[in-house]
Amino acid sequence: MGLEYSHNAWLVLASFAIALMAGFTGLSMARGLSRVPEGQRKLRVAMSAIVLGGGIWSMHFVAMLGLQLPIPFFYDPLITLISALLGILVVGLALIVLHFRRRTPARITAAGVILGVGILGMHYTGMAGMQACRAAYTPGGLVLAGAISLVLSTLAVWIAYWDRTRRNVLMGTVCFAVAVVALHFIAVGTTQFFETDLSGFDLILGNEALAMVVTLAAFGICGAFLLAGATFFPEGEAVAAALPEAPMPERVGADAEPVVVAAKPVEPARGFQPIPYEREGRVLFADPAGVAAIRAEGHYTILYRGEERALCPWSISEAEKRLEGTDFLRVHRSYLINPAHVTGFERRKDTGVVFFDGVASLGKVPVSRSRLTEVREVLGL
Structure with a gap:
């Protein structure tokens, strides 16, 4: 025993x-x-x-x-x-x-x-x-x-x-x-x-x-x-993190630290508003019509267009202010999307997902419950 x-x-x-x-x-x-x-x-x-x-x-x-x-x-x-x-x-x-x-x-x-x-x-x-x-x-x-x-x-x-x-x-x-x-x-x-x-x-x-x-x-x-x-649980805009992780945009040097350019909040600009992004140490500007989405990533923001992902110096809140009056739509606390690039929509109980089949760097974006009705209206559903 x-x-x-x-x-x-x-x-x-x-x-x-x-x-x-x-x-x-x-x-x-x-x-x-x-x-x-x-x-x-x-x-x-x-x-x-x-x-x-x-x-x-x-x-x-x-x-x-x-x-x-x-x-x-x-x-x-x-x-x-x-x-x-x-x-x-x-x-x-x-x-x-x-x-x-x-x-x-x-x-x-x-x-x-x-x-x-x-x-x-x-x-x-x-x-x-x-x-x-x-x-x-x-x-x-x-x-x-x-x-x-x-x-x-x-x-x-x-x-x-x-x-x-x-x-x-x-x-x-x-x-x-x-x-x-x-x-x-x-x-x-x-x-x-x-x-x-x-x-x-x-x-x-x-x-x-x-x-x-x-x-x-x-x-x-x-x-x-x-x-x-x-x-x-960081203060301010958090990462949506509802999608699988994707590689960061390429930078000069494999171990280069992310470069974040601080931008002071300003009143929304009228008329055409180019969107700044970073590439190889330079700040460039993108036509909003070609941008599919903007995503909050912790302490920085990611811009998606076509095959490209790039850092944007705006916070997600400032991006929403500056792009007011354009077609951009807030669909989640960490996402702004351009409906012109949406290729599909899926209802998931009280939330949803919009798809971007033509944007390889993005794929899909979650839609929060509070934004679901507005998104469906904009998409004609």
Whole structure:
């Protein structure tokens, strides 16, 4: 018979909170990476991998600190370190698949499977580090834990990456946390623990030392969580983010920083109003008739026409003011469109989508509920 065990309810809740914070921080840090230079993208992928992988590890060992056995047990420091590095490396591989290749359904699924394998590998490697207590698994328990991890991890990646909206990031965060916590407690629930001899082990990691390490890791995750939350909902015009991410317009130099020209709000101009945009360090002007849409992108604005995407120095609010009296129409808090370029419309419950088949750089634009009636009227629907 195995040893009887229970869990500290507060540490169970703490483990879930850590998984939530790590998931939110890592997924929000990885949001919008296709719009940054490759060097910055690599750095942010590495940071996201550390947060997500470290969050999986921290959640596991917070829960293990809450595991109450009738005997004292310890950990092998090397195996414990390997479990943390394994989680970070495998999560990093999943993020590389998502952010350095064209995102397709097959790649999203592959990334989810890789993430699930990383959670499994981290859990069972961490369990292998237990000393003075041996974990024994059943085939059924291993299969169930594996299925839970792979299915929920894949679901989390699909939710967070199929549509890169803030809502999807939040839902993906919850699904990620559920995947990590469910795998851990289902795996532990199907595991039996047996007392073993501690002789022969000169180097062990006690629960007190482990608690200090996990507390530091949790502190770092909490700090990163606060920073990510502070910028997740920026003031002013936010990114619509209702469409898949697209590459940024080309610039001089692969790692050149985005150049934003500040423009002071002015009263709308009368008559013809050219739209400024940036190319190769110069400010040029576009005929509004040739512009299909203008989109708010965080702290800057993107102009779409034909195959081209370019930075526009106007904010979305100023663009709406300056283009007042033209055919441009506000269809979403982050989009102005030129109806002359619209090639299709689709009603989606109480919102909609307009299509721009002739504008390869744009594709489609969301229509908010408050703008739906006006858009339908302008399109003659």
